[in-house]
Amino acid sequence: MSVRRDLAHSKILVWFRRDLRLHDHAALAQACAQAQAVYPYFVFDTDILNALPRQDRRVEFIQASLVELDHLIQHHAAHPHAGLLVGHGPAVSQVVAAAQRLGVQAVYANHDDEPAALRRDQQVLGQLADLGISFHSFKDHVLFERSEVLTQTGQPFAVFTPYKNAWLKRFEPRDASPHELPDGPLPFAPRPEGWPASVPTLAELGFESTNLRDLAIHAGPTGARMAWEDFKPRMRHYRETRDFPSVKGPSYLSVHLRFGTLSIRSLVREAHAAQAQHDEGASTWLSELIWRDFYHQILHHHPRVVKRAFKPAYDAIQWEKGKAAEVSFQRWCEGQTGYPLVDAAMRQLNQTGYMHNRLRMVTASFLVKDLGIDWRWGEAYFATHLNDFDLAANNGGWQWASSSGCDAQPYFRIFNPINQSEKFDPEGKFIRRYVPELNGLPTSALHAPWLAKPIDLQHAGLRLGHDYPEPMVDHAQAREKTLLRYAVVKSKAVG
Numbered sequence: 001m002s003v004r005r006d007l008a009h010s011k012i013l014v015w016f017r018r019d020l021r022l023h024d025h026a027a028l029a030q031a032c033a034q035a036q037a038v039y040p041y042f043v044f045d046t047d048i049l050n051a052l053p054r055q056d057r058r059v060e061f062i063q064a065s066l067v068e069l070d071h072l073i074q075h076h077a078a079h080p081h082a083g084l085l086v087g088h089g090p091a092v093s094q095v096v097a098a099a100q101r102l103g104v105q106a107v108y109a110n111h112d113d114e115p116a117a118l119r120r121d122q123q124v125l126g127q128l129a130d131l132g133i134s135f136h137s138f139k140d141h142v143l144f145e146r147s148e149v150l151t152q153t154g155q156p157f158a159v160f161t162p163y164k165n166a167w168l169k170r171f172e173p174r175d176a177s178p179h180e181l182p183d184g185p186l187p188f189a190p191r192p193e194g195w196p197a198s199v200p201t202l203a204e205l206g207f208e209s210t211n212l213r214d215l216a217i218h219a220g221p222t223g224a225r226m227a228w229e230d231f232k233p234r235m236r237h238y239r240e241t242r243d244f245p246s247v248k249g250p251s252y253l254s255v256h257l258r259f260g261t262l263s264i265r266s267l268v269r270e271a272h273a274a275q276a277q278h279d280e281g282a283s284t285w286l287s288e289l290i291w292r293d294f295y296h297q298i299l300h301h302h303p304r305v306v307k308r309a310f311k312p313a314y315d316a317i318q319w320e321k322g323k324a325a326e327v328s329f330q331r332w333c334e335g336q337t338g339y340p341l342v343d344a345a346m347r348q349l350n351q352t353g354y355m356h357n358r359l360r361m362v363t364a365s366f367l368v369k370d371l372g373i374d375w376r377w378g379e380a381y382f383a384t385h386l387n388d389f390d391l392a393a394n395n396g397g398w399q400w401a402s403s404s405g406c407d408a409q410p411y412f413r414i415f416n417p418i419n420q421s422e423k424f425d426p427e428g429k430f431i432r433r434y435v436p437e438l439n440g441l442p443t444s445a446l447h448a449p450w451l452a453k454p455i456d457l458q459h460a461g462l463r464l465g466h467d468y469p470e471p472m473v474d475h476a477q478a479r480e481k482t483l484l485r486y487a488v489v490k491s492k493a494v495g
Helices: 026-034 057-076 091-102 115-130 160-170 220-241 254-259 264-276 280-301 312-316 322-334 340-352 357-370 375-385 391-401 417-424 429-434 454-460 475-493
Strands: 009-015 035-045 085-089 106-110 134-138
Touching: 009 026, 009 091, 026 035, 026 106, 026 134, 035 057, 035 091, 057 220, 057 254, 085 091, 091 115, 106 115, 115 134, 160 280, 220 254, 220 264, 220 280, 264 280, 280 391, 312 475, 322 340, 322 357, 322 375, 340 357, 340 375, 340 417, 340 429, 357 375, 357 391, 357 417, 357 475, 375 391
Parallel strands: 009 035, 009 106, 035 085, 106 134
Antiparallel strands: none
């Protein structure tokens, strides 16, 4: 992909954010083509970090990715003393101070369309402008963004299938061409005297190690490449394996897409090429990548969804409140609902920071439509615990499950957690892994232990209500209550 050449500066600071790689990096490619000296920079934003627990896998993933990024910069730099510059503090003041100290003429970064990020970038732009320093950002995190895919009347899409069709109609292979870096050593500038010569450790950032390594989650571009090479031969089977949590069906690339340790363009190139060869697995997986673009353009055009329902009428729903709701929510969080598949999924999230996509829908449906709890509670819990947390996708998924979002499931579609368990974990392998107290039960009793024969409970040494909880709610009764709860928007929700 060609670079713009309408700007020319002697020094540019490239602000890395959710794009922790060198290859196919839009802002970096532009800077390297236009500047004599490029300062690669990352800031650990305390406005974000201070709200996180001291053990956070995402912080550890970022820190490890930055260590590799620093090594890559040193390896590819023309100057022997080049390296990644790292700040630690409020992003706005840190970036502005770094740009001023380094004497750059411009700061380059890639787009981040989350509302808080846009406000941050606007502040950076204004303060840099006061110093005579320009700020430029580029599309990088998605393939098509903002208003690049619109309806024939020029409006943003609110339904996925026509969006996908328009996306595919617009797509040409050159849209996924990489942003190539110049041949030879790159113009990374040396670290200024007095600047730390390495990436700060977790301890220096005020954080502690997690179980990230034990989970075999490999950070950085190397980890992304390993994950991609593992998934590539499995992609052809994606359609038939993706819904079964005990099967290695997903790509496990979401955390790498979230932090940009690999390029979305490279994945789209591979998936689209395979789809052209009638690979149904690749076609299904490409649809998932398009969903990602879809949710990002929804967030861009409708930033209100961060706090409110995409469909305004759904804000009138009366959710459960008070102590009872808080207790129910806590049991859901801890994987103690009495529904084994729901509990296994929540325990997977708590133990690993990952949850299978099918189970994200099941657990969300259970919280909202079995327990009657506001989807925003669940969205916030996922935001804290998911390694791959992405505001656009997480918000879109929760609003889909609660029927309040764009292209959401109808309000009357309520996942039956027992049926979901029997269909997608038929042998109970996933349940047995994360709810080991049920291991002694026969598979036929595993999906609804409260219906197990007394002899089976006895042989398993299982006392319901003691070793494993009784179900919090009766699903059939909860369903009827949910239909009444949603009656306030019934006429507008149909379809």
